[in-house]
Each structure stands twice: as structure tokens, then as C-alpha cells.
Amino acid sequence: MYVELKNINKSFGDFKASDNISFGIEKGKLIGLLGPSGSGKTTILRMIAGLETPDSGEIIIDGKVINNIPASKREIGFVFQNYALFRYMTVYENIAFGLRVRKNDKKSIDKRVKELINLVGLEGMEKRYPSQLSGGQKQRVAFARALAPNPQLLLLDEPFAAIDAKVRQELRSWLKEMILKLGVTSIFVTHDQDEAIEVADELIITNNGKIEQTGTPLEIYQNPETAFTASFFGQTSIIGDYTRFKTFSKVENASSAIVRPEFIKITKKGEVQKFRSSAVSGIVERTLFRGSNIELTVRVGDVLLTARRALDEPIISVGETVDVFIYRLFVTVGNKARIIENESLRENSIVI
Amino acid sequence: MKNEGSKIVKWLLIGISLLFAFLFLLLPLFTVISEALRNGWAAYKEAVTDEYTISAIWLTVEATVIAVLINTIFGLFAAWSVTKFYFRGKKLMTTMIDIPVTVSPIIAGLIFLLTFGRQSPIYPYLQAANIQIVFAVPGIVLATVFVTFPFISRELIPVLESQGTDEEEAAALMGASGLTIFRRVTFPHIKWAFLYGIVLCAARAMGEFGAVSVLSGHLRGKTNTLPLHVEILFNEFRYVPAFAVSSILVMMAVVILIIRSVVEYRGKGAE
Numbered sequence: 001m002y003v004e005l006k007n008i009n010k011s012f013g014d015f016k017a018s019d020n021i022s023f024g025i026e027k028g029k030l031i032g033l034l035g036p037s038g039s040g041k042t043t044i045l046r047m048i049a050g051l052e053t054p055d056s057g058e059i060i061i062d063g064k065v066i067n068n069i070p071a072s073k074r075e076i077g078f079v080f081q082n083y084a085l086f087r088y089m090t091v092y093e094n095i096a097f098g099l100r101v102r103k104n105d106k107k108s109i110d111k112r113v114k115e116l117i118n119l120v121g122l123e124g125m126e127k128r129y130p131s132q133l134s135g136g137q138k139q140r141v142a143f144a145r146a147l148a149p150n151p152q153l154l155l156l157d158e159p160f161a162a163i164d165a166k167v168r169q170e171l172r173s174w175l176k177e178m179i180l181k182l183g184v185t186s187i188f189v190t191h192d193q194d195e196a197i198e199v200a201d202e203l204i205i206t207n208n209g210k211i212e213q214t215g216t217p218l219e220i221y222q223n224p225e226t227a228f229t230a231s232f233f234g235q236t237s238i239i240g241d242y243t244r245f246k247t248f249s250k251v252e253n254a255s256s257a258i259v260r261p262e263f264i265k266i267t268k269k270g271e272v273q274k275f276r277s278s279a280v281s282g283i284v285e286r287t288l289f290r291g292s293n294i295e296l297t298v299r300v301g302d303v304l305l306t307a308r309r310a311l312d313e314p315i316i317s318v319g320e321t322v323d324v325f326i327y328r329l330f331v332t333v334g335n336k337a338r339i340i341e342n343e344s345l346r347e348n349s350i351v352i
Numbered sequence: 353m354k355n356e357g358s359k360i361v362k363w364l365l366i367g368i369s370l371l372f373a374f375l376f377l378l379l380p381l382f383t384v385i386s387e388a389l390r391n392g393w394a395a396y397k398e399a400v401t402d403e404y405t406i407s408a409i410w411l412t413v414e415a416t417v418i419a420v421l422i423n424t425i426f427g428l429f430a431a432w433s434v435t436k437f438y439f440r441g442k443k444l445m446t447t448m449i450d451i452p453v454t455v456s457p458i459i460a461g462l463i464f465l466l467t468f469g470r471q472s473p474i475y476p477y478l479q480a481a482n483i484q485i486v487f488a489v490p491g492i493v494l495a496t497v498f499v500t501f502p503f504i505s506r507e508l509i510p511v512l513e514s515q516g517t518d519e520e521e522a523a524a525l526m527g528a529s530g531l532t533i534f535r536r537v538t539f540p541h542i543k544w545a546f547l548y549g550i551v552l553c554a555a556r557a558m559g560e561f562g563a564v565s566v567l568s569g570h571l572r573g574k575t576n577t578l579p580l581h582v583e584i585l586f587n588e589f590r591y592v593p594a595f596a597v598s599s600i601l602v603m604m605a606v607v608i609l610i611i612r613s614v615v616e617y618r619g620k621g622a623e
């Protein structure tokens with residue numbers, strides 16, 4: 001493990017911002033720290049950087065405990081949530097700052113700054129001040145500035161938060177490419193699930209100052225271990241009593257169940273549906289054109305489900321009575337989540 | 353119709369303001385100058401180059417320079433600690449900084465008189481150490497420093513507050529020392545507010561009368577500042593010299609005003 005946190009605790013007054021946090025990161029990986037607002041993501045990043053001191057626990061980088069090493073000696077690159085560019089310095093001076101502090105000679109500084117300006121594609125903007133840049137350009141400067149002294153670890157706090165959706169998409173792929181090219185171990189914070197899944201090699205899910213789960217995006221998506229992770233991805237619907245839907249085996253002490261839109265099949269009454277006998281009836285309350293699909297809100301008794309239908313399927317209108325079939329769902333027992341499949345799927349595979 | 357009305361209001365307000373400024377600000381200045389020159393240039397020159405006047409000028413300059421120096425340093429420290437750190441009693445400290453502007457200067461003078469004068473319990477020790485504060489130059493400097501204490505920190509606190517600590521943290525993470533961070537990140541940000549604070553502090557220090565008057569003892573040639581000297585001359589019915597000395601203060605004020613405008617203008621331009 002290149003970076004390791006062991007039983008880290010941190011409180012602000014009575015408030016526990018980090019509650020026994022432990023995780024490890026391999027060298028060269030791009031890690032996403034994902035969790036809702038206020039879950040303690042920034043706090044973790046700031047403790048690794050040395051801007052905040054943990055109350056207890058160890059932070060280890062490259063085999064050394066660094067708890068007592070001041071921030072200025074840790075050689076960690078940090079991109080702040082709001083960039084924190086030096087507003088009285090030009091783009092060039094911003095990027096050169098970390099090198100000048102190190103008292104590198106002028107020539108090598110100039111060479112390195114030019115190299116970085118090329119890397120982030122800001123040629124011709126060297127003389128501009130941060131106030132004369134767009135959000136995306138500022139982000140690139142912040143990135144170049146953090147990379148200039150060749151840090152072994154790069155921390156990014158919501159690097160795309162202040163950027164509009166379109167540019168954000170471009171910057172995401174750009175950043176991933178850059179980091180891959182440079183091979184620098186990186187941790188980036190986000191509260192956007194899509195962003196995390198798309199960019200990160202591995203995810204660390206935080207909630208209420210605790211770590212809920214770690215793993216690759218696919219692992220976490222497919223096998224959420226806790227109720228929180230199960231409900232965090234996608235437009236999940238919560239079902240109190242899932243046995244109202246047919247052919248699910250009963251789980252002892254189940255508190256509720258969570259379904260994702262892709263777990264649900266909605267069909268018109270006359271449509272062909274293999275598992276018709278295991279479907280229940282529901283009434284469509286809302287339809288919404290989502291561009292690539294149609295989102296349906298369907299009521300089954302007191303449960304509201306969000307599901308999707310492809311554009312080439314027959315159109316369903318509001319008020320229509322439809323068949324609702326659920327392939328699988330996450331059943332939560334206490335804080336744990338467990339996936340269960342619809343029994344009729346299994347029968348079917350036996351038949352085949 | 354509405355336009356007409358607002359036009360009248362506009363000119364009415366401007367007219368009243370101008371009249372006020374003329375009556376209460378410009379007219380007295382003209383009076384000072386014209387009274388000073390009433391007996392001709394020679395009389396004016398004599399009053400201005402008088403031995404006591406010269407020593408009063410020097411004392412005023414001395415007190416002003418020391419007050420500005422001390423308040424620059426402490427104002428910076430106070431503003432810095434109030435905005436960049438969190439500590440117990442921070443609110444109290446912010447309030448304390450403002451005491452000198454809320455307390456009447458006369459009372460401030462009396463406080464120092466009681467603290468360092470004959471009645472004070474520490475007076476014998478000061479006496480033994482041969483330190484004279486009351487009715488001497490140190491008392492005057494002390495009073496001036498006290499009265500002008502908040503001017504620099506009060507200019508700095510809002511700018512430091514609005515800046516936050518992000519840029520400093522970013523600089524620290526790149527390995528910069530505290531001094532480098534101050535010099536390259538913080539100072540450029542507060543530069544104009546800082547200069548403006550110094551100008552205000554200097555202006556106030558030069559004109560200080562109340563607190564200084566209590567502590568000075570009015571020893572001509574020794575503990576007389578310009579404002580005190582004017583008062584003495586005036587009380588002796590020597591109007592021409594009184595106005596002549598006043599005109600020196602007026603000129604110093606005008607110089608400060610010009611510097612102030614330049615600082616303000618450049619500061620706005622820098623933003």
C-alpha cells in the first residue's frame with residue numbers, strides 16, 4: 001500500500017467528522033472519494049495533506065508515518081475545491097511558485113513551467129491573472145500548479161464542482177488521461193456518482209464520517225454491502241414490504257428493500273412478457289422523456305417505483321394500468337444489504 | 353414628469369451638499385490662510401520660523417512617525433490574529449481594538465495621567481528608574497499611539513477576512529515559509545488597505561489634541577505639539593501667529609489628503 005490510513009478519528013468540537021477511518025491505496029491508482037455533502041471527504045483529504053491533524057490514528061505514505069511531518073514538507077499536490085489560485089500572480093507565476101520556493105534555478109523553472117503550460121493546453125495565457133480565466137481554465141492552472149513540483153501524491157477536492165455540465169464532461173476525461181499519463185497516485189473527492197464511476201479506478205464511499213465500502217466502481221455497483229451504498233447509486237426506489245411483489249423468497253428480519261430502475265420491467269397489458277405470471281399490476285403516474293429513454297413513475301399500492309423504457313417500445317401513457325416485474329432487489333437487514341433474485345428467473349433457467 | 357421631479361431632487365441635494373461643504377469645510381480653511389497672512393508675508397514668516405513653532409513641528413512629526421510605526425506593527429498583528437486564527441476571547445479582542453475610537457481622547461489622557469502620574473502606585477518606581485512619562489515626550493507619544501491604535505487594523509480586518517485562508521494553505525503545501533507566504537500571497541492582497549490605514553493613522557496622529565493636551569503640561573519648546581502650540585498662541589490673543597501655525601497643519605493635512613486620494617485611486621485600479 002502506498003497511502004494508508006489506520007483508525008483515523010477527527011472531531012470538530014462535539015462533531016465527529018472522521019469516525020475510525022481506515023483504507024489503503026496502491027501506487028499509481030486514481031481513487032474516488034465519494035459521499036454526500038458533509039460526510040467528511042474534505043476532512044480526510046486535508047488530514048492526508050497535513051492541513052488538519054487527526055485526533056488519533058496513523059497516516060502512512062510510502063511506508064513512513066507522516067503524522068508529525070508539516071504540510072510544507074509532505075510534497076503533496078493539492079487542488080482546492082475553489083482552486084485557491086494566487087490572484088495577484090499571473091498564470092505563469094502561479095505555476096512557478098512551488099518551484100521558486102524550492103530555489104530551483106531560473107532556467108529549469110522556466111522549462112518546467114512551459115512544459116506544464118503545454119500539458120494543460122494554456123499556451124498564450126501565461127501573462128493572464130486568474131480573474132481573466134474561465135472556470136475550466138482556472139481548473140487547469142490549479143492542476144498544473146499542483147503538479148509542478150512533481151508530487152508523488154495528488155489530492156483533488158471536487159475538481160469539477162464549479163464547472164458547468166458540458167465542460168465538466170470534457171475535463172473529466174482530460175483529467176483521467178493526464179493522471180494516467182503521469183502515473184501519479186491521486187485521490188479525488190466528489191459527490192457526483194456518475195463522475196466517480198467514470199473516472200476512478202477504485203472508490204471509497206463515505207457517509208456520516210465513516211467508510212461504508214471500498215472497491216472498484218463495478219464491484220460496489222453490483223454488490224453494495226450496506227443499505228447506504230445500495231441506495232446511493234441511481235434513482236433507487238424504496239419498498240417497505242417487498243413480498244407484495246411476486247416470487248421473492250422471504251428474508252428474516254428484513255427492514256426494507258431497494259430497487260434500481262434497471263431492475264424493473266414495465267409492460268403494457270397486452271405486451272409479450274415472459275414472466276407475466278410473476279408480475280403485479282401498477283398504475284402509471286408520470287412519464288418523462290429523458291433523451292435516451294423514457295422514465296416512468298408507477299404506483300403499486302403505496303409504493304412508487306421509478307423505471308425506464310426504451311424509446312422503440314410501445315408508448316405508455318399516464319393513468320394506464322401496466323404489469324410490473326422486478327428481476328432483483330437489495331434487501332436490507334439492519335445496515336447490511338443483500339441482493340436477492342426473483343425466483344421465477346431461476347425456474348426459467350432450469351427449463352432451458 | 354417623474355424625470356423632472358428627480359432632476360430637481362438631484363440638483364437640490366447636490367446644491368445643499370456643496371453649500372455645506374463650502375460653509376463648513378472650505379470657508380474655515382480660507383479664513384485660516386487669510387488670517388495668517390493678514391499682517392503680510394514677513395509676519396507670517398516670522399511666526400512660522402519661530403523657535404517654539406519649529407520645535408512643535410518636530411515634536412508633532414516625531415509623535416506621528418512613532419505612532420504610525422507602532423500601530424503598523426501591532427495593527428498588522430492584531431488584524432492577522434483576529435482573522436486567521438480561532439481562539440478564545442477573539443470577540444473581546446475585536447471589541448478592544450475599537451476602544452480608542454469610542455473613548456473620548458480627554459478621558460484617555462486622564463487614564464494615562466492616573467496610571468503614570470504622581471498619584472499612581474508605580475510612580476515611585478518610574479521615578480527611581482528616572483523615567484518621565486507624564487508632562488514629557490513619552491507621554492505625548494503614548495497618547496498619540498493610543499488614540500490612533502485602531503486605524504490600521506480596522507482597515508486590514510475586512511480585507512483579510514474576505515480573502516480566507518485557502519491561498520495561504522495552497523502556498524504552505526508547496527513548501528513556502530511563513531515569511532514567503534506573507535510577502536508573496538497575503539501582502540499583495542492587503543497592500544492598498546494597509547497604505548490607506550497608514551495615511552488615516554498619520555492624519556489622526558498629527559491633529560490629536562485632547563489626550564495629548566492632558567499629558568503634555570504645555571511646556572513650550574519641550575512638550576508642545578502643533579495643535580497645542582496653536583491653542584497657547586490663541587489664548588495669548590496672538591491671532592496672526594496662531595493662524596500662521598494653523599496653516600502649517602492645514603498644509604500637512606492637504607498633503608495627506610493628496611496621498612490618500614492617490615492611494616485610493618491606485619488601490620481601486622489594482623482590483
Ligand SMILES: Nc1ncnc2c1ncn2[C@@H]1O[C@H](COP(=O)(O)OP(=O)(O)OP(=O)(O)O)[C@@H](O)[C@H]1O
Nearest residue numbers: 012015017035036037038039040041042043044191
Ligand atoms: N474547521 C471545521 N470546524 C468545524 N466543523 C467542521 C470543520 N471542517 C469541517 N467541519 C464539519 O465536518 C463535517 C464534514 O466536513 P467536510 O468538509 O469534510 O465534508 P465534505 O464531505 O467535504 O462535504 P462537501 O461535499 O459539502 O464538501 C461537516 O459537517 C462540517 O460542518
Ligand SMILES: [Mg+2]
Nearest residue numbers: 041042081157
Ligand atoms: Mg468538501
